[in-house]
Amino acid sequence: MPTIDEIARLCNVSKTTVSRVLNNHPYVSKEKRDMILKAINELDYTPNYLARNFRRNKTQTIALSVPSIDHPFFAQLIKGVSHEALSKNYKVIVFQTFYDKQTELELLELLKHKEVDGVILGTLENDWDKISHFLRYGPILLCNEYHHSADITIIGYDEFEAAYMGVVHLIERGHEKIGFCFDTPYSEAQCQRKEGYLKALQDYNLHHRNEWIFGELFNIEDGFRVFHKIKDLKDRPSAIFTGNDQVAAGIIKQAIKNGFHVPEDLAVIGFDNQLICQVVTPTITTIDIPIIELGQQAVLKIIEYISGNTSLNRNIIKLPTSLIIREST
Amino acid sequence: MPTIDEIARLCNVSKTTVSRVLNNHPYVSKEKRDMILKAINELDYTPNYLARNFRRNKTQTIALSVPSIDHPFFAQLIKGVSHEALSKNYKVIVFQTFYDKQTELELLELLKHKEVDGVILGTLENDWDKISHFLRYGPILLCNEYHHSADITIIGYDEFEAAYMGVVHLIERGHEKIGFCFDTPYSEAQCQRKEGYLKALQDYNLHHRNEWIFGELFNIEDGFRVFHKIKDLKDRPSAIFTGNDQVAAGIIKQAIKNGFHVPEDLAVIGFDNQLICQVVTPTITTIDIPIIELGQQAVLKIIEYISGNTSLNRNIIKLPTSLIIREST
DNA sequence: ATGAAAGCGCTAACAC
DNA sequence: GTGTTAGCGCTTTCAT
Numbered sequence: 001m002p003t004i005d006e007i008a009r010l011c012n013v014s015k016t017t018v019s020r021v022l023n024n025h026p027y028v029s030k031e032k033r034d035m036i037l038k039a040i041n042e043l044d045y046t047p048n049y050l051a052r053n054f055r056r057n058k059t060q061t062i063a064l065s066v067p068s069i070d071h072p073f074f075a076q077l078i079k080g081v082s083h084e085a086l087s088k089n090y091k092v093i094v095f096q097t098f099y100d101k102q103t104e105l106e107l108l109e110l111l112k113h114k115e116v117d118g119v120i121l122g123t124l125e126n127d128w129d130k131i132s133h134f135l136r137y138g139p140i141l142l143c144n145e146y147h148h149s150a151d152i153t154i155i156g157y158d159e160f161e162a163a164y165m166g167v168v169h170l171i172e173r174g175h176e177k178i179g180f181c182f183d184t185p186y187s188e189a190q191c192q193r194k195e196g197y198l199k200a201l202q203d204y205n206l207h208h209r210n211e212w213i214f215g216e217l218f219n220i221e222d223g224f225r226v227f228h229k230i231k232d233l234k235d236r237p238s239a240i241f242t243g244n245d246q247v248a249a250g251i252i253k254q255a256i257k258n259g260f261h262v263p264e265d266l267a268v269i270g271f272d273n274q275l276i277c278q279v280v281t282p283t284i285t286t287i288d289i290p291i292i293e294l295g296q297q298a299v300l301k302i303i304e305y306i307s308g309n310t311s312l313n314r315n316i317i318k319l320p321t322s323l324i325i326r327e328s329t
Numbered sequence: 330m331p332t333i334d335e336i337a338r339l340c341n342v343s344k345t346t347v348s349r350v351l352n353n354h355p356y357v358s359k360e361k362r363d364m365i366l367k368a369i370n371e372l373d374y375t376p377n378y379l380a381r382n383f384r385r386n387k388t389q390t391i392a393l394s395v396p397s398i399d400h401p402f403f404a405q406l407i408k409g410v411s412h413e414a415l416s417k418n419y420k421v422i423v424f425q426t427f428y429d430k431q432t433e434l435e436l437l438e439l440l441k442h443k444e445v446d447g448v449i450l451g452t453l454e455n456d457w458d459k460i461s462h463f464l465r466y467g468p469i470l471l472c473n474e475y476h477h478s479a480d481i482t483i484i485g486y487d488e489f490e491a492a493y494m495g496v497v498h499l500i501e502r503g504h505e506k507i508g509f510c511f512d513t514p515y516s517e518a519q520c521q522r523k524e525g526y527l528k529a530l531q532d533y534n535l536h537h538r539n540e541w542i543f544g545e546l547f548n549i550e551d552g553f554r555v556f557h558k559i560k561d562l563k564d565r566p567s568a569i570f571t572g573n574d575q576v577a578a579g580i581i582k583q584a585i586k587n588g589f590h591v592p593e594d595l596a597v598i599g600f601d602n603q604l605i606c607q608v609v610t611p612t613i614t615t616i617d618i619p620i621i622e623l624g625q626q627a628v629l630k631i632i633e634y635i636s637g638n639t640s641l642n643r644n645i646i647k648l649p650t651s652l653i654i655r656e657s658t
Numbered sequence: 659a660t661g662a663a664a665g666c667g668c669t670a671a672c673a674c
Numbered sequence: 675g676t677g678t679t680a681g682c683g684c685t686t687t688c689a690t
Contacts (some may be wrong), residue, residue: 380668664686
């Protein structure tokens, strides 16, 4: 591959001038510019980005963490982030934590090693004080997760309100015994949802039982399992807020198989508004989340920080959610 | 951040010695090694990978192209690739082509710019001669796509056999009028499937009609649409090979909605064995593909090429597939 | 408007 | 075993 020196030599100019042309700097005569451009074309020259990035001390890369790529919610988040990043000339490396603390810390090492310019955490496995320590190596922001005090930008939606909205919908459908599902108990986002659930019950003078609350639920198979737990209960809820379309689909599938009518015997509400909602019978009522926008916003913010235009500070951005009513409630 | 020079100065050694310790070279006295390790620890020093990679002329990054991330098949492929790459100390950047030729060529520019060390194409949008030109900048290999003559490693499975197996299953279930779906007509992989379909019909003395063959089918919504096309046919197929679980799910969903019995009125077979097969009613018969292994193999191969241990040549690797019989056939 | 020269942080060929 | 030295390809002062 030719280098900038060869172009310079060929054109009888200094490499400074070639560099100026490459970077669209002013103060290069049209004459020289044209000559250089011609040489670049003829030699099929491209700047070596490895060298350029080294010199500029920038990787033009951002890291995105997700628990697992093959989860529809995160696949969409990745899509949003990748698309926006690309249009801003950034590359994205996706890092799966598999819900593991250590793996998340390894991701943050990328920042320390100058392998990425910034990190978007789409999931949060460690306590914040383990993570904040890495802020001195580059910007980090939270997307789709929440922390009560971290001094960084947090991009998400109102988890409390979304859960409240869903549970109120169930109540308005006449349900008085409503269950609740979540994934990881240490997620503050999940805790906010639970508060929304409890607040809705309280506002309508309803009560819950602890045995109606189920944790560690992530996918369809978990939904299969939780249905059987519900079925075996002496005092069963008549409706359930699942917090996850996959879990909702799993519950519905097993419910039908076991002779339940949905929504009559068990109403189910999902979360995320994934395509699966439209394909399950009955179709699934759910909460729509603007996932793509979540990713876009995160990219725009992290680039702002990388460029140094803004200094890091606490900044909560909440995008709107909406209830999508279908057949399962 | 401290540099290698500071460590060297602190320890009264040359940076060469520090570098040797960093890279686990032999011939460093235990005494100096310990002293250097201690200094590294105290100063919280990490090598600057931007500099190291520049020096070594390696990015330690591979690119993976997929049509779209939020497609379950590709999400799993990404998962397989990422996981394997990580364990080999490579980063992965995922690139979505959105089935666009130009976007694919932009991805290959990464290779030219030295932004990645190698490329795994999980989809193929351009003619091969447009792509082969980039081989001089680094290794490229095909995963899940096929080309009749490209002189590179191609990792996939026997598309012909998989389709043949699926169609024979339908025939054995008593069907004589069998339809076929595909996504893009220019994909050689898809063409091989079609040949498998035709061969199966031929071996059992059956015929097809051109109106039973449907193209440009990718997702659930496309499945919705194709069902209506089938329904409106005067002479309808009684079974359909969809080549895609999402499409199968869409067809089934609409079929049920329109009073069809599945599989009695219309048998449907999917492809990929995604989780969706287990959640749709009836559950979907499909072809299982070892997607994760596909990704792993691709990574191992590309790293072999990057390391220069092997020179590029035509090499077809086909992993085994299997029929998973469920309720939709 | 242009060029000379320094240097980013690291590795490796070579000498001792 | 260890150090000296050159240099990867580029950008960026600074001088002219």
